[in-house]
Amino acid sequence: MGARVISIRNALILFAVFTSLGALTQGYMVMKTIGRGVVPAIDLLGVLITVSVAFAWIMFCNYYGLEISVTHSIIGAVLGYGIAAYRLERVNWSLMYNIIASWIASPLLALLMAYLVYKLIARAVKGYSLMATRLMPALLIATLCYSAYAFGTNDIANATDVYVTVSQIVFGGMPEQNVMLILAALGSIGVAAGGFLLGARVIGTVAFKITRLDRSRASRPSSQTLS
Amino acid sequence: MxxxxxxxxxxxxxxxxxxxxxxxxxxxxxxxxxxxxxxNKRTVLKLFMAWIGTVTVTALASYILYTLIAPITGPILKPKV
Structure with a gap:
């Protein structure tokens, strides 16, 4: 990509494989939180409302170029639905507080870890530039796989969790675990399809933005466009 | 994690x-x-405001919509909990 480690096509294949793995193995952990945690259950009217509210807000913000989080949109919508449909006291507030705390903690933790890892790597590769140039591609591919896996466990679950209750009823009372597996599989297929149809364009934007970030460090060969 | x-x-x-x-x-x-x-501190502040705004707007919108529509349609496919 930006750094010419692997082709976009191979990156997308790796991404699709590891995202599906994450969604299928651990997706249920997050799905349960919204479909069966913050509110006791979500009926079909709730699904239609939460999905259309989240969709409308995301489209509105995209149109005006505002950077927002799909996770926040969906959980906000589910919370509003929960208060309206189940009254205040039936919403699982202690879980909700944990979620909000994690929204503050996760960017800060990511910041701290990225800072430390950068310092560590910068120190480790000092004077070993040959080794670093050989190791970096492998490290980059490993991080791609890892972040795709994490994306599967978290984001695919976020996108499909509101359907848990309704799908369970539609499938004739199928066990919750199986319903979540089907939703995870559908979500993975959707994300992979989106990645292959439109991903290259988005990757182009991000790679370009990142090279802009790096422009002052001219030693990097990343200013070439996509490979 | x-x-x-x-x-x-x-x-x-x-x-x-x-x-x-x-x-x-x-x-x-x-x-x-x-x-x-x-x-860029301004960008960080903007992102933080967007995060507060998102939760407020989506929660309010779905609360209002459900309160308006539910009396007409009733809950659909609602399980007993």
Whole structure:
């Protein structure tokens, strides 16, 4: 990509494989939180409302170029639905507080870890530039796989969790675990399809933005466009 | 990390925003490379406002919609809980 480690096509294949793995193995952990945690259950009217509210807000913000989080949109919508449909006291507030705390903690933790890892790597590769140039591609591919896996466990679950209750009823009372597996599989297929149809364009934007970030460090060969 | 650890502690995986965690990581690298000059404080403030605004707007909108529509249609496919 930006750094010419692997082709976009191979990156997308790796991404699709590891995202599906994450969604299928651990997706249920997050799905349960919204479909069966913050509110006791979500009926079909709730699904239609939460999905259309989240969709409308995301489209509105995209149109005006505002950077927002799909996770926040969906959980906000589910919370509003929960208060309206189940009254205040039936919403699982202690879980909700944990979620909000994690929204503050996760960017800060990511910041701290990225800072430390950068310092560590910068120190480790000092004077070993040959080794670093050989190791970096492998490290980059490993991080791609890892972040795709994490994306599967978290984001695919976020996108499909509101359907848990309704799908369970539609499938004739199928066990919750199986319903979540089907939703995870559908979500993975959707994300992979989106990645292959439109991903290259988005990757182009991000790679370009990142090279802009790096422009002052001219030693990097990343200013070439996509490979 | 936020899926697995809380699941074992609380029984629920926490749905975080991977895009904001990514922003956090980019800021971390920015700090490591250029110290505080590497971070655009206005952008960080804008992102924080967007996060508060998003939850408020979506919660209000779906609360209002459900309160308006539910009396007409009644709950649809609502399980007994």
């Amino acid at each position: 936020f899926t697995t650890i809380p699941y074992f502690l609380l029984g629920y995986g926490i749905p975080i925003s991977t895009s904001l965690a990514g922003v956090g990581a980019v800021i971390g690298v920015g700090l490591a490379m250029y110290r505080s000059a590497g971070v």
